[in-house]
Amino acid sequence: MKLPLATFIGFRFLLAEWQKASSRALLIVSLLGMALGLSTFLVGQSILTTFQKTYLSSILGFNAHVIIVNDVERPMDSFQGIIPEAYQQSTHVSHYRYKEGVLLTPGGIHSVMLKGVSRNSLKQVYQLNYEFFEGYNLASLEENSKYPRVLLGQKIYQDWLLTKKSNLIKIISAKTQEPAVNLAVLSQTYEVIGAFESGLSEFDSKFMLLSETLFQSESNSSSGYEIKMDEPEKAIELASLIQKKVPQGVEVIAWQTLNAPLFEALKLEKTVFLLVMFFIVFISTLNIGGVVLMILYKKKDDLQGLIFLGLSKKSTKQILIGQALLFSLITMIAGYLLSWGLIYLMDYIKLVSLDPQVYRVAHLSFSISLSAYIAASFFVSLVSILIASWMSRWVLQEQNVLRERGL
Numbered sequence: 280m281k282l283p284l285a286t287f288i289g290f291r292f293l294l295a296e297w298q299k300a301s302s303r304a305l306l307i308v309s310l311l312g313m314a315l316g317l318s319t320f321l322v323g324q325s326i327l328t329t330f331q332k333t334y335l336s337s338i339l340g341f342n343a344h345v346i347i348v349n350d351v352e353r354p355m356d357s358f359q360g361i362i363p364e365a366y367q368q369s370t371h372v373s374h375y376r377y378k379e380g381v382l383l384t385p386g387g388i389h390s391v392m393l394k395g396v397s398r399n400s401l402k403q404v405y406q407l408n409y410e411f412f413e414g415y416n417l418a419s420l421e422e423n424s425k426y427p428r429v430l431l432g433q434k435i436y437q438d439w440l441l442t443k444k445s446n447l448i449k450i451i452s453a454k455t456q457e458p459a460v461n462l463a464v465l466s467q468t469y470e471v472i473g474a475f476e477s478g479l480s481e482f483d484s485k486f487m488l489l490s491e492t493l494f495q496s497e498s499n500s501s502s503g504y505e506i507k508m509d510e511p512e513k514a515i516e517l518a519s520l521i522q523k524k525v526p527q528g529v530e531v532i533a534w535q536t537l538n539a540p541l542f543e544a545l546k547l548e549k550t551v552f553l554l555v556m557f558f559i560v561f562i563s564t565l566n567i568g569g570v571v572l573m574i575l576y577k578k579k580d581d582l583q584g585l586i587f588l589g590l591s592k593k594s595t596k597q598i599l600i601g602q603a604l605l606f607s608l609i610t611m612i613a614g615y616l617l618s619w620g621l622i623y624l625m626d627y628i629k630l631v632s633l634d635p636q637v638y639r640v641a642h643l644s645f646s647i648s649l650s651a652y653i654a655a656s657f658f659v660s661l662v663s664i665l666i667a668s669w670m671s672r673w674v675l676q677e678q679n680v681l682r683e684r685g686l
Contacts, residue, residue, distance in 0.1 A: 316563025317614030
């Protein structure tokens with residue numbers, strides 16, 4: 280097949296430069312630099328995105344998607360008709376109670392949050408990992424026993440094991456809103472039957488789970504409802520609809536609102552990262568201009584001669600743009616392969632480790648985002664075309680050719 284004139288000339292120029300050892304080394308180093316720049320962006324974007332997804336999964340593992348906090352003085356008597364009909368098939372509702380307390384152990388004093396839940400809600404609303412003592416399970420929380428049974432957050436559990444003398448713990452908490460001076464009145468003994476792990480240290484180091492029936496006679500506990508959704512991204516919309524139906528004083532909070540400061544920080548982190556990566560990719564893409572410029576000046580006389588013999592400026596521009604696009608294509612292929620190699624190596628040696636007490640996983644598993652690759656490739660190609668187009672107008676003007684030839 281007969282190649283277009285511009286393509287043929289551009290290919291011949293590249294082949295001539297490739298046959299020279301010095302030019303070949305410069306081409307390899309420049310292309311490798313561009314590929315490294317692209318792979319740095321792809322790998323960095325993969326690490327950041329995977330980390331944010333893991334962190335978000337940990338947050339939603341313990342937090343419900345919509346939280347309804349009752350007014351202490353005027354709590355809701357019923358939840359019937361609160362959830363719009365369009366959401367009833369895709370939501371799971373759980374009632375809860377909670378109060379603050381102080382855990383007394385031989386190792387010290389810890390501020391804790393006692394959260395009363397039902398066994399069904401633990402299965403439907405919470406995504407937790409459990410560790411039970413032999414002979415116990417989730418149903419044991421609601422069984423009648425001498426002492427109320429409790430599950431400790433993983434961090435509390437690990438600290439408690441260091442000074443454990445029995446399965447019993449003492450917690451100081453007010454049962455009524457009336458003040459009490461005698462600690463014996465406020466102190467209550469609980470039986471530890473195991474531990475739960477949410478994946479977030481904030482919860483695993485402070486929360487304890489027990490049956491909500493233990494709080495029903497206590498006026499000093501707060502209550503509410505938690506809703507788990509099949510589509511968490513619609514939580515704000517659902518919270519807004521519920522807020523219109525609940526009595527005044529009842530607060531409805533979506534998980535995005537509850538964790539707004541955290542997500543603002545993550546968003547700022549991602550913005551700064553993308554800005555830094557933009558400059559890395561942009562600077563590495565300038566190597567394409569350097570390579571094209573090197574070939575241009577080495578073959579300037581040949582190009583000027585061809586222009587003098589009638590080669591159009593359009594064809595000259597196509598030669599330079601074609602070379603730039605070829606380098607961009609090589610960069611995209613090499614950068615993609617290099618990214619996959621680096622990600623495979625990181626997964627194999629488990630380079631990025633996480634604290635299992637803070638997150639649900641000990642190591643991150645990465646993958647390249649196709650949309651990020653396409654966006655980066657488009658950017659590299661666009662910058663390459665602009666550089667080549669600008670150089671063709673700057674250097675290869677007919678007036679300059681004629682002036683240098685003395686014509």
